[in-house]
Amino acid sequence: MKVLVPVKRVIDYNVKVRVKADGSGVDLANVKMSMNPFDEIAVEEAIRLKEKGAAEEIVAVSIGVKQAQETLRTALAMGADRAILVVATDDVHQDIEPLAVAKILKGVIDEEQPGLVLAGKQAIDNDMNATGQMLSALLGWSQATFASEVNVEGDHAVVTREVDGGLQTIKVKMPTIVTVDLRLNEPRYASLPNIMKAKKKPLDEKTPADYGVDVAPRLEIVKTSEPEARKAGEMVPDVDTLVAKLKEVGAV
Amino acid sequence: MAVLLIGEVTNGELNVDATSKALTAATQLGEVTLLCAGASAAAAGETAATLAGVAKVLVAEDPSLGHRLAEPTAALVVGLAGDYKHILAPSTTDAKNVMPRIAALLDVMILSDVTAVVDADTFERPIYAGNAIQTVKSSDATKVMTIRTSTFDAAGDGNSAPIETIAAAENPGLSEWVEDKVAESDRPELTSAGVVVSGGRGVGSEEDFKIIEGLADKLGAAVGASRAAVDSGYAPNDWQVGQTGKVVAPDLYIAVGISGAIQHLAGMKDSKVIVAINKDEEAPIFQVADYGLVGDLFTVVPELTEKLG
Ligand SMILES: Cc1cc2nc3c(=O)[nH]c(=O)nc-3n(C[C@H](O)[C@H](O)[C@H](O)COP(=O)(O)OP(=O)(O)OC[C@H]3O[C@@H](n4cnc5c(N)ncnc54)[C@H](O)[C@@H]3O)c2cc1C
Numbered sequence: 001m002k003v004l005v006p007v008k009r010v011i012d013y014n015v016k017v018r019v020k021a022d023g024s025g026v027d028l029a030n031v032k033m034s035m036n037p038f039d040e041i042a043v044e045e046a047i048r049l050k051e052k053g054a055a056e057e058i059v060a061v062s063i064g065v066k067q068a069q070e071t072l073r074t075a076l077a078m079g080a081d082r083a084i085l086v087v088a089t090d091d092v093h094q095d096i097e098p099l100a101v102a103k104i105l106k107g108v109i110d111e112e113q114p115g116l117v118l119a120g121k122q123a124i125d126n127d128m129n130a131t132g133q134m135l136s137a138l139l140g141w142s143q144a145t146f147a148s149e150v151n152v153e154g155d156h157a158v159v160t161r162e163v164d165g166g167l168q169t170i171k172v173k174m175p176t177i178v179t180v181d182l183r184l185n186e187p188r189y190a191s192l193p194n195i196m197k198a199k200k201k202p203l204d205e206k207t208p209a210d211y212g213v214d215v216a217p218r219l220e221i222v223k224t225s226e227p228e229a230r231k232a233g234e235m236v237p238d239v240d241t242l243v244a245k246l247k248e249v250g251a252v
Numbered sequence: 253m254a255v256l257l258i259g260e261v262t263n264g265e266l267n268v269d270a271t272s273k274a275l276t277a278a279t280q281l282g283e284v285t286l287l288c289a290g291a292s293a294a295a296a297g298e299t300a301a302t303l304a305g306v307a308k309v310l311v312a313e314d315p316s317l318g319h320r321l322a323e324p325t326a327a328l329v330v331g332l333a334g335d336y337k338h339i340l341a342p343s344t345t346d347a348k349n350v351m352p353r354i355a356a357l358l359d360v361m362i363l364s365d366v367t368a369v370v371d372a373d374t375f376e377r378p379i380y381a382g383n384a385i386q387t388v389k390s391s392d393a394t395k396v397m398t399i400r401t402s403t404f405d406a407a408g409d410g411n412s413a414p415i416e417t418i419a420a421a422e423n424p425g426l427s428e429w430v431e432d433k434v435a436e437s438d439r440p441e442l443t444s445a446g447v448v449v450s451g452g453r454g455v456g457s458e459e460d461f462k463i464i465e466g467l468a469d470k471l472g473a474a475v476g477a478s479r480a481a482v483d484s485g486y487a488p489n490d491w492q493v494g495q496t497g498k499v500v501a502p503d504l505y506i507a508v509g510i511s512g513a514i515q516h517l518a519g520m521k522d523s524k525v526i527v528a529i530n531k532d533e534e535a536p537i538f539q540v541a542d543y544g545l546v547g548d549l550f551t552v553v554p555e556l557t558e559k560l561g
Pocket residue numbers: 013037038124451452453454455477478479480481492493494495496497498508509510511512513514515516519529530531532535547548549550
């Protein structure tokens with residue numbers, strides 16, 4: 001079985017986001033970028049499936065700016081076998097919408113014919129939580145989102161999902177799209193020798209036109225603003241003062 | 253303009269809190285039809301008919317719609333979509349699972365976690381864990397969106413809207429439900445509770461989480477947790493508050509042994525009053541707290557529990 005893992009280049013999760021003063025967006029020039037944390041978990045899961053003998057090949061795919069090849073090299077250094085970069089824009093501030101990403105991924109999948117797609121549940125920049133579900137719709141495949149456990153068993157997979165009420169287990173037909181949640185695994189770090197080896201692994205470059213996809217956004221960004229800041233509170237010296245204050249404002 | 257709101261139906265019951273908050277957003281857009289779908293949904297439909305502002309209720313009952321599996325639920329909604337300009341649901345995990353699928357089948361973008369309706373085409377939504385708010389204008393023929401319930405007030409009741417029964421779509425048969433593991437609890441539900449007490453890594457163990465639960469029970473509160481507490485096995489996953497957990501906005505949020513990472517703040521910074529208890533006076537949680545208390549939670553929380561009430 002071939003496993004396809006879409007990986008997104010996003011602002012590093014430790015970076016404090018700065019909204020540009022003119023309301024045109026978030027400042028992404030010269031900030032640290034990394035692989036979306038959920039996608040690291042997806043890559044890790046694919047590698048584990050390969051180590052167990054349940055997968056033969058892992059293909060990582062990224063859509064965005066040319067610099068996303070760094071993200072793909074990280075995936076290759078972790079253990080992916082090959083990578084496909086779809087250069088869809090040369091502007092680091094242009095986010096390609098999940099619908100367009102899903103259409104491009106469908107094009108890749110039509111060519112690659114994987115048995116399983118492992119994506120992240122959510123990109124931590126746009127917080128959409130949509131691409132896996134959209135891709136599954138376009139392909140007419142089953143979907144299993146927010147996975148905390150994945151077991152591939154022949155022509156189906158049994159997936160445990162993190163849902164509002166707790167956990168739900170479902171059985172889905174293969175091929176399938178799984179989106180991964182935080183507790184599925186702990187991703188490994190790439191070792192130095194593997195980082196060196198990754199430089200020689202194949203990385204193909206494509207464009208949206210190769211798949212006949214128009215990436216023009218459906219959502220026009222009118223403006224981007226800072227959330228309302230909370231006003232500074234106060235420190236209280238002890239429990240008695242805290243209780244008195246809470247009573248005073250009617251919070252208890 | 254006609255709006256279709258997908259009610260949150262779990263095991264045949266309507267989640268009134270989540271549904272009625274999304275209803276408030278829906279009524280800003282037009283005349284609302286509320287769909288209740290499930291293996292059993294008639295009772296949910298009757299509850300839905302009482303919600304103020306609902307013009308009509310649709311009830312679809314079919315075994316394939318039990319457990320809200322994405323594929324049959326999306327097939328049902330796509331079959332109805334032609335009549336509506338807007339299709340909404342509260343931002344629950346069920347809706348996040350199914351709504352993007354519906355959007356893609358209609359060849360439109362999804363608007364996730366909408367926090368404000370500006371006009372029929374323009375909406376606000378948080379990005380970057382709530383560190384920025386984006387105003388977006390959709391050019392799609394149908395707007396498919398999930399509504400962040402913590403920012404809308406619940407619609408009232410007292411209505412008696414007409415109820416119509418409709419058939420399910422053909423089940424694509426791609427997935428099957430196996431089991432749910434749901435913790436039973438007498439505490440209020442996290443996303444609708446008036447008071448939430450959350451514990452973090454500082455609590456140190458599952459055993460010591462009882463201290464947090466004790467304070468919560470004294471206040472009639474729900475219990476929350478940071479991701480670190482969940483990952484360490486101190487608390488179950490459905491207690492996680494944050495960017496990738498639940499978003500809450502209670503009247504009172506008490507954060508205990510939580511440092512205040514942006515991913516955690518994303519889930520609670522709209523709470524009315526925030527209290528932070530942490531032994532590290534530099535902890536970033538104090539920057540968003542209305543009342544901060546520097547101290548060891550193992551002495552402060554029992555004392556607070558005792559002195560409240
Ligand atoms: C993609 C992604 C998504 C994430 N999503 C979420 C999310 O949804 N929700 C979330 O919470 N996190 C999330 N995180 C994790 C987040 O970045 C932090 O790691 C996490 O919130 C830290 O949890 P914590 O505050 O409990 O632990 P820590 O940061 O370790 O803080 C523990 C605190 O306890 C205090 N403490 C220790 N002992 C005591 C004591 N005896 N008395 C009083 N105080 C004490 C310490 O001073 C410290 O401030 C996410 C991370 C990533 C990468």
